Amino acid sequence: MNIGKDKITYLDNNATTQIAPEVVEAMLPFLTEFYGNPSSSYRFGNQITLAIEKAREQVAALIVADPREIIFTSCGTESDNAAIHSALITQPGKKHIITTKVEHSAVKKQTEYLESQGYEITRLDVDSDGMISPDTLEAAIRPDTAIVSIMWANNETGVLFPVEQFAEVCKKKNVLFHTDAVQAVGKIPINMAANKIDMLSLSGHKLHCPKGVGVLFVRKRVNFKPYSIGGGQERGKRGGTENVASIVALGKACELALHLMDKENTEVRKLRDDLENGLKAAIPGVKINGESSPRLPNTISIAIDGVEADAILVNLDREGICASSGSACTTGSLEPSHVLKAMGLSDEAAKGSIRLSLSVYNQRKDIDQALEALPRIISKLRTPVPA
Numbered sequence: 578m579n580i581g582k583d584k585i586t587y588l589d590n591n592a593t594t595q596i597a598p599e600v601v602e603a604m605l606p607f608l609t610e611f612y613g614n615p616s617s618s619y620r621f622g623n624q625i626t627l628a629i630e631k632a633r634e635q636v637a638a639l640i641v642a643d644p645r646e647i648i649f650t651s652c653g654t655e656s657d658n659a660a661i662h663s664a665l666i667t668q669p670g671k672k673h674i675i676t677t678k679v680e681h682s683a684v685k686k687q688t689e690y691l692e693s694q695g696y697e698i699t700r701l702d703v704d705s706d707g708m709i710s711p712d713t714l715e716a717a718i719r720p721d722t723a724i725v726s727i728m729w730a731n732n733e734t735g736v737l738f739p740v741e742q743f744a745e746v747c748k749k750k751n752v753l754f755h756t757d758a759v760q761a762v763g764k765i766p767i768n769m770a771a772n773k774i775d776m777l778s779l780s781g782h783k784l785h786c787p788k789g790v791g792v793l794f795v796r797k798r799v800n801f802k803p804y805s806i807g808g809g810q811e812r813g814k815r816g817g818t819e820n821v822a823s824i825v826a827l828g829k830a831c832e833l834a835l836h837l838m839d840k841e842n843t844e845v846r847k848l849r850d851d852l853e854n855g856l857k858a859a860i861p862g863v864k865i866n867g868e869s870s871p872r873l874p875n876t877i878s879i880a881i882d883g884v885e886a887d888a889i890l891v892n893l894d895r896e897g898i899c900a901s902s903g904s905a906c907t908t909g910s911l912e913p914s915h916v917l918k919a920m921g922l923s924d925e926a927a928k929g930s931i932r933l934s935l936s937v938y939n940q941r942k943d944i945d946q947a948l949e950a951l952p953r954i955i956s957k958l959r960t961p962v963p964a
């Protein structure tokens with residue numbers, strides 16, 4: 578446990594992010610001085626409610642929503658689970674769910690579980706660019722479809738789905754539309770006042786806030802039933818005493834993100850493009866997964882011919898460079914990424930893919946280091962060991 582942040586080059590920001598110092602500063606008083614329970618009747622508790630409501634406004638401002646549409650949860654996974662759960666129990670006659678073959682395990686595993694419980698799941702296929710057309714979605718909707726759940730930005734490839742168009746299709750067909758926007762929030766502009774998305778999930782730790790806090794946006798007038806049932810917190814929409822310090826932190830992180838969005842799309846994008854182009858030039862036999870689709874400004878998914886990603890990652894780790902193959906949640910299993918498989922990559926190409934993901938804390942020297950290390954490591958791994 579002694580590899581601190583000063584010893585590493587962190588290129589895995591889609592797995593989690595550094596907590597912004599401003600965020601730590603904002604949350605600390607709620608771990609030390611102001612520990613009251615917001616549901617208590619005395620002022621020491623009451624004042625906490627004000628801090629939570631301020632955070633709710635900060636989150637709402639980032640995605641242009643009404644603060645009353647923001648429900649604080651324990652993580653992105655809970656938000657995803659709660660959205661789908663609510664759609665099913667508020668429409669008990671509808672047993673069909675539409676999702677995709679490239680979702681994060683939060684939605685993937687939940688829908689697999691629901692399938693085992695008798696629900697019918699349609700998993701839309703993506704093309705070789707990782708894309709799905711609104712027409713494909715429209716054709717899959719049935720009278721018994723309870724909800725469509727499709728992610729905004731893919732955590733492995735960064736591919737952006739046209740979720741606002743998907744939401745239009747669903748509105749026309751009178752079906753609920755949920756999006757897992759965990760990777761999109763803070764990286765691309767999101768305006769809930771200008772789209773028809775019914776529910777949206779986000780997570781703090783992908784956004785320079787601590788782990789263990791998330792949000793589910795539920796549009797006004799959408800019938801919502803809680804997943805976590807208990808006290809009347811969050812206007813009865815999420816039982817459980819509020820994670821006050823982390824909620825305050827998430828508010829601050831959203832406020833920062835509003836200001837850093839521009840940097841994300843200029844400076845971070847430039848670093849990403851330079852890294853991507855540098856790797857393509859320096860390493861023969863590479864391909865960028867999802868290259869011709871709209872993508873997040875921070876993500877590179879690169880397939881490298883004839884080399885196992887796991888071997889590359891071990892070598893990178895020796896030099897203090899943190900990167901990932903597929904998503905963190907499936908790392909450790911030898912299965913090729915379901916996302917890359919759905920895009921038509923062979924098992925070999927999928928197992929030879931690594932993900933590099935940047936943030937506003939990355940600097941030019943990080944890119945230079947990766948551009949020096951990766952071609953060298955790959956060339957070494959490609960050299961046959963003499964018999």
Ligand SMILES: *Cc1c(COP(=O)(O)O)cnc(C)c1O
Pocket residue numbers: 591592651652653654655681683728730731732757758759760780781782783789790791
């Ligand atoms: C990280 C992630 C999640 C899960 O969020 P947690 O807060 O870790 O539960 C869900 N969806 C996507 C796309 C993610 O990247």
